Amino acid sequence: MTDPAPVISCRNVWKLFGPRPEAYLAGLDPQASYDAIRADGYVPAVRDVSLDIAQGEMLVIMGLSGSGKSTLVRCLSRLIEITGGEVRVEGQTIGDLSEKELIDLRRSKMGMVFQSFGLLPHRTVLDNVAFPLEMRGQDVHTRRARAMEVIELVGLGGREDYFPRELSGGQQQRVGIARSLAIEPDIWFLDEPFSALDPLIRREMQDEFLRLQDMLGKTIVFITHDFDEALRLADRIAIMKDGAVEQCDRPDRIVMDPATDYVAKFIEDIEKARVVHASAMAQPVNGHDLTGAPVDGGKTISQLARLLVNDDRAILPVSGPDGAVIGALDRQKALDVLLGASE
Amino acid sequence: MTATATNTTPLATGADARMRVAQVLLASALLLAAGKGLLPQVLIRPPDWLVWPFADWINAFFAFLRDDLGLIHVTRAFADGVEWLLDVTANLLYGKNRWPRIGPIPWTVIAITAAAIGYYLNGWRLALLAGLTFVWVAVMGQWEWTMETLSVILVAAPVSVLLGLLTGTLAWKSPTFRKILNPLLNVAQSLPHFAYMIPVVVFIGVGPKAGAIVTIIFSVPPMIRMTLLGLQKVPPEVIEAGHMAGATRWQLLRHVRLPTARSDLLVGVNQVIMQCLAMVVLASFIGMPGLGQKLLQLLQGLKIGRSIEIGITIVLLAVMLDRCSKAWATKQPEHLEKGTSWLIRHRILVIWASLATLFWALSLVFPLLHEIGRREAFSLSDPLDAIMDWIIVTLDPITQWLRWFLIVWVLIPLRDGMLWLPFSAVLVFLMAVGWAVGGRRSALICLAYFGLIAMSGWWDRAMITVYTVTFAVFLATLIGFPLGIWGSRSEGRARAVLLVCDTLQTFPSFIYLIPVIMLFGVNDVAVVGAVVLFAAVPLIRYTIEGLRGVPEAQIEAANMSGASRKQTLWSVRLPLALPTIMVGVNQSVMFSLFMVIIAAFIGTQDLGQEMQRALSSSDVGKGLVLGLAVAFMGLMVDHLVTVWARRRRKALGLEA
Numbered sequence: 001m002t003d004p005a006p007v008i009s010c011r012n013v014w015k016l017f018g019p020r021p022e023a024y025l026a027g028l029d030p031q032a033s034y035d036a037i038r039a040d041g042y043v044p045a046v047r048d049v050s051l052d053i054a055q056g057e058m059l060v061i062m063g064l065s066g067s068g069k070s071t072l073v074r075c076l077s078r079l080i081e082i083t084g085g086e087v088r089v090e091g092q093t094i095g096d097l098s099e100k101e102l103i104d105l106r107r108s109k110m111g112m113v114f115q116s117f118g119l120l121p122h123r124t125v126l127d128n129v130a131f132p133l134e135m136r137g138q139d140v141h142t143r144r145a146r147a148m149e150v151i152e153l154v155g156l157g158g159r160e161d162y163f164p165r166e167l168s169g170g171q172q173q174r175v176g177i178a179r180s181l182a183i184e185p186d187i188w189f190l191d192e193p194f195s196a197l198d199p200l201i202r203r204e205m206q207d208e209f210l211r212l213q214d215m216l217g218k219t220i221v222f223i224t225h226d227f228d229e230a231l232r233l234a235d236r237i238a239i240m241k242d243g244a245v246e247q248c249d250r251p252d253r254i255v256m257d258p259a260t261d262y263v264a265k266f267i268e269d270i271e272k273a274r275v276v277h278a279s280a281m282a283q284p285v286n287g288h289d290l291t292g293a294p295v296d297g298g299k300t301i302s303q304l305a306r307l308l309v310n311d312d313r314a315i316l317p318v319s320g321p322d323g324a325v326i327g328a329l330d331r332q333k334a335l336d337v338l339l340g341a342s343e
Numbered sequence: 344m345t346a347t348a349t350n351t352t353p354l355a356t357g358a359d360a361r362m363r364v365a366q367v368l369l370a371s372a373l374l375l376a377a378g379k380g381l382l383p384q385v386l387i388r389p390p391d392w393l394v395w396p397f398a399d400w401i402n403a404f405f406a407f408l409r410d411d412l413g414l415i416h417v418t419r420a421f422a423d424g425v426e427w428l429l430d431v432t433a434n435l436l437y438g439k440n441r442w443p444r445i446g447p448i449p450w451t452v453i454a455i456t457a458a459a460i461g462y463y464l465n466g467w468r469l470a471l472l473a474g475l476t477f478v479w480v481a482v483m484g485q486w487e488w489t490m491e492t493l494s495v496i497l498v499a500a501p502v503s504v505l506l507g508l509l510t511g512t513l514a515w516k517s518p519t520f521r522k523i524l525n526p527l528l529n530v531a532q533s534l535p536h537f538a539y540m541i542p543v544v545v546f547i548g549v550g551p552k553a554g555a556i557v558t559i560i561f562s563v564p565p566m567i568r569m570t571l572l573g574l575q576k577v578p579p580e581v582i583e584a585g586h587m588a589g590a591t592r593w594q595l596l597r598h599v600r601l602p603t604a605r606s607d608l609l610v611g612v613n614q615v616i617m618q619c620l621a622m623v624v625l626a627s628f629i630g631m632p633g634l635g636q637k638l639l640q641l642l643q644g645l646k647i648g649r650s651i652e653i654g655i656t657i658v659l660l661a662v663m664l665d666r667c668s669k670a671w672a673t674k675q676p677e678h679l680e681k682g683t684s685w686l687i688r689h690r691i692l693v694i695w696a697s698l699a700t701l702f703w704a705l706s707l708v709f710p711l712l713h714e715i716g717r718r719e720a721f722s723l724s725d726p727l728d729a730i731m732d733w734i735i736v737t738l739d740p741i742t743q744w745l746r747w748f749l750i751v752w753v754l755i756p757l758r759d760g761m762l763w764l765p766f767s768a769v770l771v772f773l774m775a776v777g778w779a780v781g782g783r784r785s786a787l788i789c790l791a792y793f794g795l796i797a798m799s800g801w802w803d804r805a806m807i808t809v810y811t812v813t814f815a816v817f818l819a820t821l822i823g824f825p826l827g828i829w830g831s832r833s834e835g836r837a838r839a840v841l842l843v844c845d846t847l848q849t850f851p852s853f854i855y856l857i858p859v860i861m862l863f864g865v866n867d868v869a870v871v872g873a874v875v876l877f878a879a880v881p882l883i884r885y886t887i888e889g890l891r892g893v894p895e896a897q898i899e900a901a902n903m904s905g906a907s908r909k910q911t912l913w914s915v916r917l918p919l920a921l922p923t924i925m926v927g928v929n930q931s932v933m934f935s936l937f938m939v940i941i942a943a944f945i946g947t948q949d950l951g952q953e954m955q956r957a958l959s960s961s962d963v964g965k966g967l968v969l970g971l972a973v974a975f976m977g978l979m980v981d982h983l984v985t986v987w988a989r990r991r992r993k994a995l996g997l998e999a
Contacts (some may be wrong), residue, residue: 074583077587079583079586079587103589103590103591104589106586106587106588106589107588107589110587111587112583112584112587114580114583114584115580116578116580117580118578118580118581118583118584119581119584120581120584120598120599120602120603121602121603121605122602122603122605122676123602124676124678131588131598132587132588132589134598135588135589135590135591135594135598136589158681161678161679161681162678163675163676163677163678165675166677166678176584179584179588180587183589189587
């Protein structure tokens, strides 16, 4: 992903809670630690975060509760005002927008899904989904037609006259998803959308979500505290702790090369073979003697397990998406990953 | 005063230090009382220089508002608007000759309408209650009075709701306004009914219009509270969802916040309606026709049977209005299957429309279906009178003795004792209580409230009110507490008793006077009796709620420790329930104060009596000073109980 113009770009974003946050931030050493700021009576919910999110990318922001991930996503959508730094959406600094411009931006470009759904209890499924369209003044017929389309899309056809309390949690979140998609947003924020659901439903909703994303190809910021969920969905993962981003990278790079002790602790229990792709372990070809059929670089080590165990070559060629050899895989190292041997 | 001397005790914090100061204060209070003979007059009764002419100031202020600022034109304009609305409902309900000149609607049609509303809100049982209430009214020949009362409620309640919604929303928007409004609401909700009437009489005069306006003013505060509460309670994610949908501020309020707060707003509506009913009955004192006036006349004429009939009507109305508005608040929208035809979707409307048309047509042929005149009406008053006479005669030895005993041995000695106490001793005693409960701040608050009462110049009258209320709450506790414990024994019993309490609480306070006047006649015992009845209800209620609310785990732990039922009650349930029970005591005091003031018209010597006089001479200043004196008593108790209960809850770990 090397799109030159990111859809969302934030630079040195700060969000402090406390008596006079702006003045305090102005005199603050940017390297100040979390505890030092807390000791001064301020809560740094977001600390000096810089991120770029490219067109069509799915960035998963991941962290434990209280790590500032929900606050960060609210800074990106300007549901809360930031204390310092800058957030740009499609090149516009959203902090400078007037209320009207901000409303227009949300009405045309942004959708958001909430952890506890945020549905309006007095409206039917149909009217909930049509709500954003109603807000921007679309007439009844177009907005109903469009709402029905998205309701069908999320698999709730036939339930459009139900009220939220008549639906299960999973169904309610489908309504939340449908509502956020009604205006065909370019940017889609999801704040722990599946955390309130039980594990089986969660899995089902993740599949559903991947299906939708394949179809729609939106730019997505997805919040979760569940690392498995992050690994399943993400193009890139940003791991947050105490308001700061510890590491932001592709899943297999995070697993293979954790940037900090905190991240390392996080991935300790992860089965690396299921995350790491052969291409990520491939070394430059230089000088290796590559023979025989190449392995598919797009497959994970665990998907290649049988082959890795049965093959007797020490070095395996790895092919890229177009079939050409892109590198060499050390079979012994791959087996180490597969067996979970520590380095 | 002696209190300042004790301030110099070491600055130790915590309960011990607080108790020591309280003990010193208590001892000084006792000393002041014991040494009354040696005290200078200044410490026995508030001296003249301490009594400030608050009433004159208030009168001057009101005169300024009315004449110089021309507020009277505003109020008159508002009153004229209300009068126009009143004329419309009056025409519809009892055929007053005003626009739109289509009334009176036949009683059968109104009964059918009520039943249809009841059915729509909560099914058959409510339909029956609503319909039969009106059948009773018509058959008993009370139609016109009831309609007079209802026509006022029909105007006052919506206006109150609207005003409350507006003010509540403003208060929610502006924290400054909220800060100003909150103490005002506290005072407003503890002012006795009569205190509201006097300014209205000055600005509007007497009659239905004034009755409606005093009803509106009286019933607005709960709506403001519930609007504020409801708007503050809307989950943040729902609001964020609204923001992300691109809602403007107005859209957010109109489509997101207010509808999501629906349940709380409707609870507010319920409270408004009940307050309206209570006030509209009392507004008979300022010339409001209707059930209240009739009841007042009958009670004054000691026509017990007829008053019971009216009492039943008022009670039925209260229960019906309460159940309907509560059902509305809890009613959840439900979807109908796809393809349901229009007729079935709107079947209640269709059935109502056809039945109403049918009966309206029939009533043109059979006048009895249109109106039941006095001559055709039933009356239970003769048998009721006979039964009551029998009861009164049978119980007479007991009531006679009780009356004699209470008056001679309890009430008069208590009253004389209260009046004998030097006011300084009372103030220091209250400070001791305040200090024990909440430290210096609470002590000063107690001093301020009762100090102001002393400065109002109505000390003796206030002490009579205090004695009636204290004694009545004491009796109410003796009755309510064991009943509450008995009622909390099993789930089913608790539900039954709570239902009875709920129902009793919907009755307008006036109703409670009927049985006690019947039994005791017109005297202090009847007043105390009415207050006890009225004040016992919240006590029973909160005792049950407190005892039932004790966490199951604690009880299981006690059972497994081998505690007997009695031990569990005394060592586990009661201590944990006490904070909740105290809330009941608090309400009980509030209710008593209201009731004592209302009971004034059957002859008391307390603040209420003076308030009646202020009402008849339209003396706003005096009326408000008296009203505030009553309010301050309530607010002081409220402060003490709230502080105590919060501290206790914290200590018990029931609250962070």
